[in-house]
Amino acid sequence: MSIEHYMQELGSAARAASRQLAASSTAQRNAALLATCEALDAARDSLAQANAEDLARGRERGLDAPLLDRLELTPARIDAMLQGLQQVAALADPVGSISDVNRMPSGIQVGRMRVPLGVIGIIYESRPNVTVEAASLCLKSANATILRGGSESLASNRAIAACIASGLRQAGLPAAAVQVVETADRAAVGALIGMPEYVDVIIPRGGKSLIERISRDARVPVIKHLDGVCHVYIDAGADHDMAVAIAVNAKTHRYGTCNTMETLLVAAGEAPVLLPRLAEAFAAKGVELRGCARSSAILPGVQAATEQDWFEEYLAPVLALRIVDGLDDAIAHINHYGSQHTDSIVTQHHGRAMRFLREVDSSSVMINASTRFADGFEYGLGAEIGISTDKLHARGPVGLEGLTSRKYVVFGEGQVRC
């Protein structure tokens, strides 16, 4: 069987399963999540064995240490998977809620019902726990899923998929509700993103180059997360203690996350007093600064930033630093160099705070808060499948709502149109 044919079979089965899921009850889907949890708990030995196979093959293939680390299913990671399943089961069901029902002059009542998207294709790299995370959120929102993990985690993903299949079976749901692509052939990705008849949306999770390639080639809508070049702008008259606390937290709380600050903008009037304080705080954390020409007048010896630095997502203890004339300058910098992810202003000026909120074109815009808060859990979504840097459909942290759509529902009593 060719890869294309194999993927079409998965697609067709997923489409059929998505119809059954759309008609399934909340209780059934929750039961499947909890039964999967039990199945995974009971299968710890076989999971460990499958994962050991992947790890051994990975070492043979010369995968580097961080990759091998992400690939490993430790007992603690399995515990976290089980906990995640229980949390998702406990969330409110987004599907079927009807809102905004209004009576129109014609007499019909028009409202909107939240419904699953249908079939979701997830393309991701090594971490096998994504298999459970993604499958559980899609299942909760009554979507069928086709999961295409990295070839290096194939055995682990198969073992996890067997547990999910058992959970689905126990709840009376079709096994094709969650399918794992069982081939390492790269052509499977091309097929998956080229079947609009079977797949409603693709969610890629991984490096920027993977996501760019998928976005470019997909014939199916993609909910994507590209890079996070996040900014903090310290406005004229800002509270300096607050400014330092937010800047340090936004940069140093974690270096490798997409909502970490990469460039700090400081209003010119505050710079002479504030920059030395900031430089000291960042030096204490071991963060390297790369400054604009004006900042080097205040911080002699700071490394000069190049044009490329303003575009850079360092994901490391490095920070670009620029003095700006004021709000207009800051907004222009962010909208030009940023990646429309998350940007924050530190200010006590109401008008400028509200202008920053309105005019910065990013998925999360903040006043007096660390960019690190841009996260589905911190936003109260209860779950997160990713952070979208798209403008259409879902923007920012994507929870269950982003995996659904709203259709119009009309309640009539025999009305016809005049």
Next chain:
Amino acid sequence: MSIEHYMQELGSAARAASRQLAASSTAQRNAALLATCEALDAARDSLAQANAEDLARGRERGLDAPLLDRLELTPARIDAMLQGLQQVAALADPVGSISDVNRMPSGIQVGRMRVPLGVIGIIYESRPNVTVEAASLCLKSANATILRGGSESLASNRAIAACIASGLRQAGLPAAAVQVVETADRAAVGALIGMPEYVDVIIPRGGKSLIERISRDARVPVIKHLDGVCHVYIDAGADHDMAVAIAVNAKTHRYGTCNTMETLLVAAGEAPVLLPRLAEAFAAKGVELRGCARSSAILPGVQAATEQDWFEEYLAPVLALRIVDGLDDAIAHINHYGSQHTDSIVTQHHGRAMRFLREVDSSSVMINASTRFADGFEYGLGAEIGISTDKLHARGPVGLEGLTSRKYVVFGEGQVRC
């Protein structure tokens, strides 16, 4: 200058204008709409002259009568354009509204702000009034627009664009907020749908083949309307008077619209009594029936429907007719043969009505109402740029809300993440 370069210049100017629009006030955008209205009213002579040029060239090129009709800007059509502008100016501004603000355990308040999408590309065919309709909805929602009308209406579109430019100027908004592509070269479409750096979404309006081609080739998200294969299902125990009234209205109110019923499904138990009544009603309206094998047992002599008929969007006085065993059969038929546009059930059974609402996977699902109600105005949106058959972002009639997105806004008081 090459077409690609020309389109890039339009794109870059549109992107810059979209930033200014995002920062513009409601009053400014409304002023631009009303000033455009006045400019069009004052330019009736030059509009007529430009339109006469297009019509003369169209006749030379041998355009058919319906196309020439759609191309014509009669005084009544200009009146309708002016009225449309005034109506759009009077609508509430969707941009900037903040909703769903909740305080999180960390102390931050998280909400969602409605914002413009950015730059919208509209690709359409002959009707020059679309130029004003589309531009006004995009401008109201603070989006920049690049309009690519049909080559046959280029002179009319230029004349209209001059009036819009004058309206923008008077309101202090950049002329590049609304740009008309000034070339008939088809490569312009290819360029427009391939500039994700400048264009955020494409809305094609026109025939199915145009839309399919654009969807296939676009590297930018597309809000699209494909076909409308709409169904009415008459359930067991339905009120026969209501069923006949809805079926006749859904089919015969207008034949050429996307929300017109194309296939009628009748529960087997009702068919012996109901089919003769329906056949009589449709015969009186001159509608040709194409029936399934079971229906021909009740209506001898009815033309036999082929498999292809169930997929057909007739847009004509022709109706496919099928007897189904009941609700499950009806839902399966609709989800298989339909186009996920608009489907209605006629029933007095509450449980089956609610199952139909939930399980029919279409952008509008109705109980006891004519499919003809699927329309932005009938739904109270106040405007309509199209009806989306997509699942992501906007589904069903698309008004101003569909031309916007929601970003997260965070109100803090110095919070950092622990």
